[in-house]
Amino acid sequence: MTSTNTYAPSREDFAALLDESYGENEALEGAVIKGKVVAIEKDVAVIDVGLKTEGRVALKEFQGPGREGAPKVGDEVEVYLERIENALGEAVISRDKARREESWVRLERAFEKQEKVEGVIFNQVKGGFTVDLDGAVAFLPRSQVDIRPIRDVTPLMHVPQPFQILKMDRRRGNIVVSRRTVLEESRAEQRHEIVANLEEGQVIDGVVKNITDYGAFVDLGGIDGLLHVTDIAWRRVNHPSEVLTIGQTVKVKIIKINHETHRISLGMKQLLDDPWQGIDAKYPVGARIHGRVTNITDYGAFVELEPGIEGLIHVSEMSWTKKNVHPGKIVATSQEVDVQVLEVDPVKRRISLGLKQTLTNPWEDFAEKHPVGSEVEGEVKNKTEFGLFIGLEGDVDGMVHLSDLDWNKPGEQVIDEYKKGDIVRAKVLDVDQEKERISLGIKQLASDPFAAPAAEEGGADFKKGAIVTCEVIDVKEGGIDVKIAGTDLVAFIKRSELARDRADQRPDRFAVGEKVDARITQFDRRARKVAVSIKALEVAEEKEAIAQFGSADSGAVLGDILGAALKARDSEAKKATKKKKDEE
Numbered sequence: 001m002t003s004t005n006t007y008a009p010s011r012e013d014f015a016a017l018l019d020e021s022y023g024e025n026e027a028l029e030g031a032v033i034k035g036k037v038v039a040i041e042k043d044v045a046v047i048d049v050g051l052k053t054e055g056r057v058a059l060k061e062f063q064g065p066g067r068e069g070a071p072k073v074g075d076e077v078e079v080y081l082e083r084i085e086n087a088l089g090e091a092v093i094s095r096d097k098a099r100r101e102e103s104w105v106r107l108e109r110a111f112e113k114q115e116k117v118e119g120v121i122f123n124q125v126k127g128g129f130t131v132d133l134d135g136a137v138a139f140l141p142r143s144q145v146d147i148r149p150i151r152d153v154t155p156l157m158h159v160p161q162p163f164q165i166l167k168m169d170r171r172r173g174n175i176v177v178s179r180r181t182v183l184e185e186s187r188a189e190q191r192h193e194i195v196a197n198l199e200e201g202q203v204i205d206g207v208v209k210n211i212t213d214y215g216a217f218v219d220l221g222g223i224d225g226l227l228h229v230t231d232i233a234w235r236r237v238n239h240p241s242e243v244l245t246i247g248q249t250v251k252v253k254i255i256k257i258n259h260e261t262h263r264i265s266l267g268m269k270q271l272l273d274d275p276w277q278g279i280d281a282k283y284p285v286g287a288r289i290h291g292r293v294t295n296i297t298d299y300g301a302f303v304e305l306e307p308g309i310e311g312l313i314h315v316s317e318m319s320w321t322k323k324n325v326h327p328g329k330i331v332a333t334s335q336e337v338d339v340q341v342l343e344v345d346p347v348k349r350r351i352s353l354g355l356k357q358t359l360t361n362p363w364e365d366f367a368e369k370h371p372v373g374s375e376v377e378g379e380v381k382n383k384t385e386f387g388l389f390i391g392l393e394g395d396v397d398g399m400v401h402l403s404d405l406d407w408n409k410p411g412e413q414v415i416d417e418y419k420k421g422d423i424v425r426a427k428v429l430d431v432d433q434e435k436e437r438i439s440l441g442i443k444q445l446a447s448d449p450f451a452a453p454a455a456e457e458g459g460a461d462f463k464k465g466a467i468v469t470c471e472v473i474d475v476k477e478g479g480i481d482v483k484i485a486g487t488d489l490v491a492f493i494k495r496s497e498l499a500r501d502r503a504d505q506r507p508d509r510f511a512v513g514e515k516v517d518a519r520i521t522q523f524d525r526r527a528r529k530v531a532v533s534i535k536a537l538e539v540a541e542e543k544e545a546i547a548q549f550g551s552a553d554s555g556a557v558l559g560d561i562l563g564a565a566l567k568a569r570d571s572e573a574k575k576a577t578k579k580k581k582d583e584e
Contacts, residue, residue: 138163479507
């Protein structure tokens with residue numbers, strides 16, 4: 001009998017074999033493996049992944065932009081094995097996760113090499129959009145969608161297009177991409193090629209792409225050029241939309257090309273004749289022209305003389321009389337005006353115009369109508385520390401200086417008697433047309449009391465020692481104010497000069513309107529001073545009486561002498577009065 005030794009595995013051996021088999025399979029979990037489609041059931045594909053098990057994948061995971069489409073029985077596909085067996089004894093697999101794993105590997109390689117990747121924008125989220133990068137989902141910030149902000153992104157949705165990866169974080173599963181970077185790179189290459197074929201001075205056709213306040217951007221076939229508002233036309237263009245519309249085809253001239261920044265400056269007016277050529281012959285200084293106000297500023301108004309030619313009326317040349325007034329209160333936009341050419345500068349392309357020069361100079365007109373010495377009437381417009389301003393005919397002002405207000409009183413004192421709005425008369429003293437000044441005088445309406453005629457000319461002899469008759473015009477505590485009869489001369493007789501005797505030196509002895517005789521003690525025409533004294537007259541009369549009717553040692557009584565002198569003076573006065581009546 002032959003004995004054969006057979007090996008019967010123990011329970012421990014079987015457990016070890018089972019653990020080894022499961023350990024190998026469990027290592028496959030979380031990896032991408034290949035499987036074979038064995039059946040299609042409604043909306044799922046049954047896939048045999050080996051391992052003596054099958055799994056199910058929804059058909060929609062095979063569909064979508066940039067994907068291969070629904071699989072067929074017998075197709076070999078890659079899936080992601082999440083778990084070898086679930087409660088139903090099936091493998092848990094996913095085509096989406098498999099594609100995502102494949103994509104991450106491919107995307108990381110592209111990110112390291114700074115290569116572009118293809119993706120599809122499929123949804124809008126806060127701050128941007130989500131992009132499917134063949135299984136991996138990336139975030140596209142709104143600022144990275146296009147070079148310029150765009151309102152409608154619908155045409156870009158669900159369309160395969162290139163993107164540049166800006167940032168990747170495998171651990172967090174974050175990917176940030178940019179479409180703008182791709183466009184800028186492409187545009188830069190295109191711009192460089194286009195700019196290389198352009199030359200300054202070249203005339204080409206372009207399409208108005210965008211209009212701003214300062215100009216318009218013109219598409220020159222892949223690159224934009226700026227047509228500044230000042231280069232659209234020779235005439236003033238307030239806004240480019242006055243001349244251009246978006247989509248309009250225009251012929252432009254390349255003025256300047258910056259090859260470093262690829263910026264191109266364009267011009268339209270450069271294709272037309274320069275209206276400034278020979279401008280000084282066309283608009284000579286002194287010529288009067290008709291124009292239209294196009295723009296008003298704080299410093300003046302611009303007037304269009306012809307299309308492309310404008311001149312400036314400075315605010316100082318707008319009105320003869322309206323000073324420190326905004327130009328908008330004198331002229332209005334689009335108003336037709338007559339102007340005079342004051343200066344032409346062809347180099348700086350400037351024409352200075354004058355509006356007031358086409359109107360009558362009120363200073364010349366006033367000088368013709370009111371020569372020096374004539375009398376005028378006007379309203380007190382203003383009072384200043386140096387005089388009065390009087391409004392006169394022709395909307396001009398004249399000034400009465402403080403020194404020309406009154407012959408006798410200080411101007412600082414007299415000016416308080418005038419109020420704004422008073423109507424006054426004055427005499428024209430001087431008219432300076434160049435400086436636009438009119439000097440007036442109020443005191444000149446009356447004769448200068450210090451210019452009174454001499455005795456030999458029939459007037460009083462106003463010299464020191466002369467005897468004059470005065471009228472009391474005011475009685476004060478310290479003396480009296482008197483006016484010399486027949487003149488406008490006013491003098492003040494202080495208390496000590498009212499009488500020879502101290503007892504009679506009382507101002508209350510006199511009454512306003514009373515006539516008294518006095519002697520001139522000072523008369524200075526240059527200093528315009530006159531002083532009179534009753535005391536001086538009495539002293540003089542006393543000396544004269546003593547000399548005529550007695551001497552100091554004759555023993556005559558002073559009262560008798562003065563009485564005789566007064567009688568003699570009264571007798572002479574009566575004879576003079578009788579003679580005058582007889583002559584009349």
